[in-house]
Amino acid sequence: MTSGQRRLSAVATAALVVALAAACGGGDSNTGGTDSASQGTETNAAALTGEVKADGSSTVAPLTQAASELFGEEQPQVKVPVGTSGTGGGFEKFCAGETDIQNASRAIKDEEKAACDAKGIKYSELTVATDALTVVVPKENTWATCLTTDQLKKMWEPAAEGKIKTWKDVDPKFPAEELKLYGPGTDSGTFDYFTDAINGEEGASRKDYSPSENDNDIVTGVSGAKGGLGYFGFTYFEENADKLTAVQIDSGNGCVAPSVETAQNGTYAPLSRPLFIYPSAASVKRPEVAAFLDFYVNNIDAIAKDAKYIPLNAEQTAKLKSDLQALKSQAG
Amino acid sequence: MTVLTTPASAVRLARQGRPIGEHIFRITLLSSLIIALGFLAMLLIYVVQEGWPRLDSTLWESMPSIRRPETAGVQSGIFGTLWIIGLTALMALPTGVLAAVYLEEYADKTKWYNKLIELNISNLAAVPSIVYGILGLGIIARWLDFGFTVMTGAITVSLLVLPIVIISAREAIRAVPPSIREGSLALGATQWQTIYRQVLPSAIPGIATGSILALSRAIGEAAPFLMLGAATLVRFNPEGVWSSFTVLPLQIYSFISQSREEFHILASAAIVVLLAILLLMNSVAIWLRNRFQKRW
Structure with missing residues (x-):
C-alpha cells in the first residue's frame, strides 16, 4: 500500500465513522422501539403502529403536541410529528393530502376549501380550545385600562397609517405619548382573526407597526415602550403578566377583561376565538389516526390545561365529541 | 521549516521611520481582531450562562416535550442532525470531489460549456439556502414524491453544500504543483493513475x-428545513432514510417562540450542543489538515 493509498483509506475511514455514528443512532432507537413494542403488546392487545402527521398553526401546535405526548404513553409505536408551518402553509399541505391533521387558529378560507375540493380531500372542523386574543400595554401605562373596539379600530385600521401617531390622536383624554404598535406578521392566523374582528376585513391593517412571527418579541417591544400596545394569544399574556397589563375590551356591553371564564362563556367579545383542528376524512379510516383523535377528544380538558390553554365549556366539549363521531361515521 | 515573516530588523527600522502611522495601523488591526473574537466570546458566555441550568445529560437522553420543558431534551434533534449530516457527507462529498477533478484535470477550459458550468457553480454557491428549500419542497418532496423525510432533507442539503465542496476541492487540487503531475506522467503513469495516486492524496x-466546513454550514441551517416543513416537535429518532425527522436548529427556533421561560433556557442549552457538534467537526478538519499536510 503506497502512502497515498493509506491517506485515501484514512479519509474513507473517517467518512465511514460519521456514517456509522448516524446509523448506530438509528440502530439504538430501533432496539428501543422494539422493546417498547413488546411491552406494548403485553399490556395492550391493540398496539397500533404508523404515523399521524399534523401541521399548521403554531398557536394550536402546543395543544396537538401535548396530545401527542400523552398519547405516546398509551401507544408508543404510533408517531405523531407536529409541524408549525402556520395556518396558511399547513392548509396548503393538508389540501395536497400530505398531512392527516391540520391545526388552525382560524376557520378554513374559501380558496383553501376550493383547493381541498380539487384534490378530493374531505375534512371536518373540530373546535378543540378557546383563546382570548389579548391586547396588552406596559405596566407604566395608566390611562388605557379599557379600550372600546372603535378605539382599537382607530389605531389599527389601514386609514390610521401615518395619521394616528400618539395616544392623544386615538382619544383626546389620553396623554400625547407616542403610540408604538406591535403585532403578529401577516401570515399568522392571529393577524387574520384580529383584523377581521376589529377592522371588519380580514387582512386589512395599517402597515406601519412592528410585525413579528415570535410573540416573545412583542412582549419585549411592548414592555420596553411606555406608549406601546400589542396583541397575541392569552398564554403569552399569562406568562408575562408581571411585565404587561391586559386591556379590558368594550364592544358595547361594558368593559370585559380577558380571562378563562370570559373566554369560555363568550362575553370577551369579539376577541375570544375558537382554535380548530381539521382531520382528513380519508386519514380517519386508518386505525392509528382514529385512535389518536379519540384520545385527543376524550382527554381534551386535561390536554388543554396541560398545554396552558383555555379549555372548552361543557357544551363545546359535547359538540366536539359528536362532531368527531359524525366524521368517523362519514368516513365509514 | 521556513516561515515567511517580516524580518525583525525591518520591523525595527519601520518603527523608527514612521512611528505614529505605524502604531495607529497596528492598533486598528488589533481592534479588528478583538471585535471579531470579542463578539464570539460574548455570544458563548451569554449562551452558556443562559443554558447552564439545563446543561446536563437529560438534554441528550430525553425527547422534547411541550408539557415538561424543565426535563425535556433534544435527542430527536441531535439524531436527526447526525442522520442528515451523515447522508449529506455520503452524497455530496464524492460527487463534489469528482466534479472538481473533472473541472481541474479533464475539462477544456476554452470550451463554452465548461465556462458555463464554472460560472454556474460560483453562482450556486451564493444562492440563499431558503431557495434550496423551495427546490427541495417542489421537486424532491412533491414531484419525486419523497415526502418530508430524512432523504428529502439530506438531498436538499447536499445540493446546498455541493457548490462549496466543488469550489474548495478545486482550490485544493489546483494547489498541487504541476511538477508532481508531470513527474508522474513522465514515469509512464496514465492520467487516472496520476490523479488517483499523486494528485488526490x-x-x-x-x-x-x-x-x-461545508458540512458545518449545513448543520446550522434552519431555513431549508422550515421550507421543507420538517416537523418541529418530533418525539422519536429517525429509523431510516424514509422516516420523519427534525433537526437541532429547528427545535431551537421553536423553543424560542414558546411562551414559557423554561423553553428559552432549553433553547440556550440546545445552542450549546449545536456549537459543540460544530466545534468537534471543525477540530476534525484541523486535525486532518495537520495530519496529511505535505510540503514541497
Whole structure:
C-alpha cells in the first residue's frame, strides 16, 4: 500500500465513522422501539403502529403536541410529528393530502376549501380550545385600562397609517405619548382573526407597526415602550403578566377583561376565538389516526390545561365529541 | 521549516521611520481582531450562562416535550442532525470531489460549456439556502414524491453544500504543483493513475478542510428545513432514510417562540450542543489538515 493509498483509506475511514455514528443512532432507537413494542403488546392487545402527521398553526401546535405526548404513553409505536408551518402553509399541505391533521387558529378560507375540493380531500372542523386574543400595554401605562373596539379600530385600521401617531390622536383624554404598535406578521392566523374582528376585513391593517412571527418579541417591544400596545394569544399574556397589563375590551356591553371564564362563556367579545383542528376524512379510516383523535377528544380538558390553554365549556366539549363521531361515521 | 515573516530588523527600522502611522495601523488591526473574537466570546458566555441550568445529560437522553420543558431534551434533534449530516457527507462529498477533478484535470477550459458550468457553480454557491428549500419542497418532496423525510432533507442539503465542496476541492487540487503531475506522467503513469495516486492524496488536506466546513454550514441551517416543513416537535429518532425527522436548529427556533421561560433556557442549552457538534467537526478538519499536510 503506497502512502497515498493509506491517506485515501484514512479519509474513507473517517467518512465511514460519521456514517456509522448516524446509523448506530438509528440502530439504538430501533432496539428501543422494539422493546417498547413488546411491552406494548403485553399490556395492550391493540398496539397500533404508523404515523399521524399534523401541521399548521403554531398557536394550536402546543395543544396537538401535548396530545401527542400523552398519547405516546398509551401507544408508543404510533408517531405523531407536529409541524408549525402556520395556518396558511399547513392548509396548503393538508389540501395536497400530505398531512392527516391540520391545526388552525382560524376557520378554513374559501380558496383553501376550493383547493381541498380539487384534490378530493374531505375534512371536518373540530373546535378543540378557546383563546382570548389579548391586547396588552406596559405596566407604566395608566390611562388605557379599557379600550372600546372603535378605539382599537382607530389605531389599527389601514386609514390610521401615518395619521394616528400618539395616544392623544386615538382619544383626546389620553396623554400625547407616542403610540408604538406591535403585532403578529401577516401570515399568522392571529393577524387574520384580529383584523377581521376589529377592522371588519380580514387582512386589512395599517402597515406601519412592528410585525413579528415570535410573540416573545412583542412582549419585549411592548414592555420596553411606555406608549406601546400589542396583541397575541392569552398564554403569552399569562406568562408575562408581571411585565404587561391586559386591556379590558368594550364592544358595547361594558368593559370585559380577558380571562378563562370570559373566554369560555363568550362575553370577551369579539376577541375570544375558537382554535380548530381539521382531520382528513380519508386519514380517519386508518386505525392509528382514529385512535389518536379519540384520545385527543376524550382527554381534551386535561390536554388543554396541560398545554396552558383555555379549555372548552361543557357544551363545546359535547359538540366536539359528536362532531368527531359524525366524521368517523362519514368516513365509514 | 521556513516561515515567511517580516524580518525583525525591518520591523525595527519601520518603527523608527514612521512611528505614529505605524502604531495607529497596528492598533486598528488589533481592534479588528478583538471585535471579531470579542463578539464570539460574548455570544458563548451569554449562551452558556443562559443554558447552564439545563446543561446536563437529560438534554441528550430525553425527547422534547411541550408539557415538561424543565426535563425535556433534544435527542430527536441531535439524531436527526447526525442522520442528515451523515447522508449529506455520503452524497455530496464524492460527487463534489469528482466534479472538481473533472473541472481541474479533464475539462477544456476554452470550451463554452465548461465556462458555463464554472460560472454556474460560483453562482450556486451564493444562492440563499431558503431557495434550496423551495427546490427541495417542489421537486424532491412533491414531484419525486419523497415526502418530508430524512432523504428529502439530506438531498436538499447536499445540493446546498455541493457548490462549496466543488469550489474548495478545486482550490485544493489546483494547489498541487504541476511538477508532481508531470513527474508522474513522465514515469509512464496514465492520467487516472496520476490523479488517483499523486494528485488526490496530495490534495486531501485541502479537500477535507473545505468539505468539513461545508458540512458545518449545513448543520446550522434552519431555513431549508422550515421550507421543507420538517416537523418541529418530533418525539422519536429517525429509523431510516424514509422516516420523519427534525433537526437541532429547528427545535431551537421553536423553543424560542414558546411562551414559557423554561423553553428559552432549553433553547440556550440546545445552542450549546449545536456549537459543540460544530466545534468537534471543525477540530476534525484541523486535525486532518495537520495530519496529511505535505510540503514541497
